């Protein structure tokens with residue numbers, strides 16, 4: 341792809357100090373340990389280089405694919421040679437703000453954010469202490485566990501709206517958070533760069549104990565010893581995906597190296613040498629059999645890339661994870677353009 345090659349050449353000249361991994365195996369950048377080579381993964385060290393990078397891409401008519409910890413993604417076996425991945429790995433600023441508030445950049449792991457809140461005697465993020473994603477990835481899909489969700493703790497989100505190359509701050513109420521989704525997952529063009537969390541004062545020991553209890557539960561129930569991307573399917577209203585899969589007799593079902601976990605039917609694991617094709621075929625098989633047994637359509641929670649890899653034609657509903665920049669999108673603007681992140685206390 342000529343535009344991408346031109347953009348990469350320009351990026352190397354304009355941002356010589358920025359980490360740029362070329363022909364990098366995607367399997368090394370996701371928790372599934374699956375995926376062929378990426379043409380390039382850029383790792384901007386700060387907001388300035390992130391903005392410059394996105395401006396170069398825009399000039400070439402390209403949008404980056406945002407990458408957090410890769411814990412909710414399935415990359416294709418043939419790799420991604422037509423898109424530049426933008427990793428938030430180095431966006432790691434994390435500090436306490438006045439009151440019970442915390443500022444965190446997009447690349448901060450949720451485990452680190454939750455630990456920081458606990459150390460500051462702030463409660464409200466205990467649920468996130470075992471979720472292996474980042475602030476950016478977690479906000480995009482409104483990650484949640486054990487009754488808590490990102491939407492309960494976040495006050496506002498700062499993002500670069502890529503089509504306009506402008507930074508906006510969106511208050512929580514406008515983020516359209518729903519079950520495992522938000523405005524950032526429903527429409528394309530958002531690069532989340534940071535967020536402010538509003539928490540409540542709490543006892544450090546009690547918060548730590550609650551985090552330990554949740555993580556014990558997670559270790560007991562989930563197949564954390566095998567590579568996966570977490571729950572394979574969203575919870576259908578009024579049901580649990582794992583129970584439906586179990587009731588359809590699919591625990592342990594295997595295609596190639598991909599397997600419905602023996603320990604937790606809601607997880608598809610890489611039981612050894614799985615490729616993306618195995619996982620997609622298994623997801624399709626599970627959906628078809630659950631639909632045949634219960635009449636319920638399971639919607640994937642895992643983001644399957646590229647978009648045309650999505651799970652089509654396996655049931656009456658097309659529930660692919662496709663994302664487009666849409667004309668009908670509600671205003672991407674939050675409460676006006678922000679020019680600098682909020683200051684530390």
Ligand SMILES: Cc1cc2nc3c(=O)[nH]c(=O)nc-3n(C[C@H](O)[C@H](O)[C@H](O)COP(=O)(O)OP(=O)(O)OC[C@H]3O[C@@H](n4cnc5c(N)ncnc54)[C@H](O)[C@@H]3O)c2cc1C
Nearest residue numbers: 406408409410411412473474476477478483484485532570
């Ligand atoms: C063992 C295991 C347990 C899990 N448990 C849970 C759980 O309890 N609850 C839960 O909700 N999830 C869980 N997950 C799934 C996953 O950790 C979450 O979905 C997490 O929020 C994904 O974050 P990430 O940084 O890894 O995102 P990635 O996988 O890197 O990306 C996911 C999506 O977000 C986009 N994205 C990433 N960063 C940004 C950004 N800065 N701006 C815009 N878009 C971005 C990507 O383009 C992609 O579309 C689990 C996963 C595993 C492997």
